[in-house]
Amino acid sequence: MSVTTSLTWRRSTVRGAAHTVVGLHIADNEEVAMRSTRVIAVLGTTVLAGGLAACGTSGAANEGGETSSLQVMMSPHSITDMIEERLPEFEEATGIDVEITSLNEDQVSQQLRVEFGSGNSETDVFLYRPPQDSAQFVNNAWIADLTDKVEGDAEFDWNDFGAPTREAVTSTEGNVIAVPVATARQMLFYRTDLFAEAGIENVPTTLEELEATAAKLDGDDVAGICLRGQRAQAVTTFGQFLYAFDGDWNDGGAPYGDATIDSPEAIEALEYYGNLVSNYGPDGVLNMSWAECSALFSQGKLAMYIEGDDRWPEFTDPEKSTLTTEQVGYAPSPAKTSVVTPQAFGMAAGSDNPDGAWEFIRWATSKEMAAEMQAAGVMGARDSAWESEQTAEKFPADVVTAVQDGNANGVPYDRPRIVSVGEARDAIGGALVTAIEGGDVAAAAKTANEAFQQLIDSEKTEFGLE
Structure with missing residues (x-):
C-alpha cells in the first residue's frame, strides 16, 4: 500500500x-x-x-x-x-x-x-x-x-x-x-476576590452554605449566583440538586421505573432550586441557559455559577472574559454532581x-x-x-x-434516560419554571410527573419493556 x-x-x-x-x-x-x-x-x-x-x-x-x-x-x-x-x-x-x-x-x-x-x-x-x-x-x-x-x-x-x-x-x-x-460534571465557579472582600474564607460545600454564601454576596451590581432557568435547559443543572435531596427521576433510579418528579424529595429540591435562583440570581433568569449565565460570569456580574466543568477555560481567557486567573476559583458542586x-x-x-x-x-x-x-x-x-x-x-x-x-x-446521568428525553425535559422544566416564579410547586410537580409517566409507559409498550 x-x-x-x-x-x-x-x-x-x-x-x-x-x-x-x-x-x-x-x-x-x-x-x-x-x-x-x-x-x-x-x-x-x-x-x-x-x-x-x-x-x-x-x-x-x-x-x-x-x-x-x-x-x-x-x-x-x-x-x-x-x-x-x-x-x-x-x-x-x-x-x-x-x-x-x-x-x-x-x-x-x-x-x-x-x-x-x-x-x-x-x-x-x-x-x-x-x-x-x-x-x-x-x-x-x-x-x-x-x-x-x-x-x-x-x-x-x-x-x-x-x-x-x-x-x-x-x-x-x-x-x-x-x-x-x-x-463532564457540574462545577462551582466562584469569584475569589469577592469572597475575600466579604470575609468568606471557605468555599461552600453544602446546600445550606451555598444559599448563605449567595445571600451574602448578592448585590445591586453582582448577583449571588446563577443557575440555568430556561425550562428544558435547566433540567440537567437541576439533576444534581434532585440527587442531593435523595430524589431521582424514576423509582429506584431505573430508566423505566415509575416517574418520581412529584415525590417529597423532588418537591423539596424544586423549591430549593427555585428559591435560590429567584432570590439571588440575575434578572431574567427564566430566559437563561449556560450561554447567558456564562456571559454574565465572564463580565464580572456573578459571584458564583454552577455549570458543566468544561466551561473553565473561558472564564480567564482575555479574549472572552474580563476576569483573571487570580479572580476565579473552582470547586466541586455543593450539590451531588452527575458524571x-x-x-x-x-x-x-x-x-x-x-x-x-x-x-x-x-x-x-x-x-x-x-x-x-x-x-x-x-x-x-x-x-x-x-x-x-x-x-x-x-x-x-x-x-x-x-x-x-x-x-x-457522581451520579452517572443528569437527565431522564428514555428515548423521548427532550419531551421529558420539557415537562420537568415546566415545574422548574413554576418553582422559580414562586408558584404552586407541588401542583406543577404532579403535572410534570403525569406527563413524564405517559412517556415512560409509551416507550415500555413500544419496546416491549413491560
Whole structure:
C-alpha cells in the first residue's frame, strides 16, 4: 500500500448552545449547523508504541494478505483531531484501513438512526452521545455488547474508568455498550476576590452554605449566583440538586421505573432550586441557559455559577472574559454532581468486522491516547489520565481535584434516560419554571410527573419493556 494521505477537512461553525471544550460538544442538543465532509486516512509510518503494543492483527487481515477496512463515524472536534493525527500508526500496526465519515453531532445521531433503522448500514464504529442516544440504540439492539471485550482485556484496564463512568455506559441488563472518551460534571465557579472582600474564607460545600454564601454576596451590581432557568435547559443543572435531596427521576433510579418528579424529595429540591435562583440570581433568569449565565460570569456580574466543568477555560481567557486567573476559583458542586459521558465509542451490532472494530476502540481509548487527549483539553474518562503529566500541565489543580471528586462520587446521568428525553425535559422544566416564579410547586410537580409517566409507559409498550 502506498504511503499517502488524502484529507478534506473543513472547520465548521456551530450555532446555538452546545457546550464546548476545544471543540468538544457536551450535550444539550441545540441547533447545530456544520458542513459534512469525508475523511479518508491511508497508511502512515510512525507507531505509537504504548497504545498499540497489544494490537494484534487477528481480524485485521483477510486470507491471502488482503487488508480489511473499517467505517468509522465521528464529529469534528479535538477528539477526532487527535485520532486523525495518530491514525496512520494504528493502520500500520494492524493492517486495517480506516475510513472516517465526519458529521456534526446531531447528524451523527440522525444518520445512525436511518442506517440502523433500515438495516442497511456499513458503519462499524461510531463516536456518539450516550445521554441522547443510548436508550434508543439499546432498545432497538443497534449497539454491540462489549462486556467480554472490556472485562476480558487486562491490559486495557476497564477499572481505570471510574465506577460512575462505567455505569453510564452499562445497560440495565448489565451489558457494557460503549467505551467513554470524555466525561463532564457540574462545577462551582466562584469569584475569589469577592469572597475575600466579604470575609468568606471557605468555599461552600453544602446546600445550606451555598444559599448563605449567595445571600451574602448578592448585590445591586453582582448577583449571588446563577443557575440555568430556561425550562428544558435547566433540567440537567437541576439533576444534581434532585440527587442531593435523595430524589431521582424514576423509582429506584431505573430508566423505566415509575416517574418520581412529584415525590417529597423532588418537591423539596424544586423549591430549593427555585428559591435560590429567584432570590439571588440575575434578572431574567427564566430566559437563561449556560450561554447567558456564562456571559454574565465572564463580565464580572456573578459571584458564583454552577455549570458543566468544561466551561473553565473561558472564564480567564482575555479574549472572552474580563476576569483573571487570580479572580476565579473552582470547586466541586455543593450539590451531588452527575458524571455524564458526552462522547463514547460504540460498535454497530451488525458490524462486518467486530474484531477490527474492537481493535480501533481499544486503541482510541487507550491510556496513552487518553493522556494525549488531555493535553488537547479533552476532559477524559480514564482516572489515570487525570493523574498524567499532560493533565498537570493543562488544567488548574483545583479543576483536577473537582473532577476527580466528581468521577469518584457522581451520579452517572443528569437527565431522564428514555428515548423521548427532550419531551421529558420539557415537562420537568415546566415545574422548574413554576418553582422559580414562586408558584404552586407541588401542583406543577404532579403535572410534570403525569406527563413524564405517559412517556415512560409509551416507550415500555413500544419496546416491549413491560
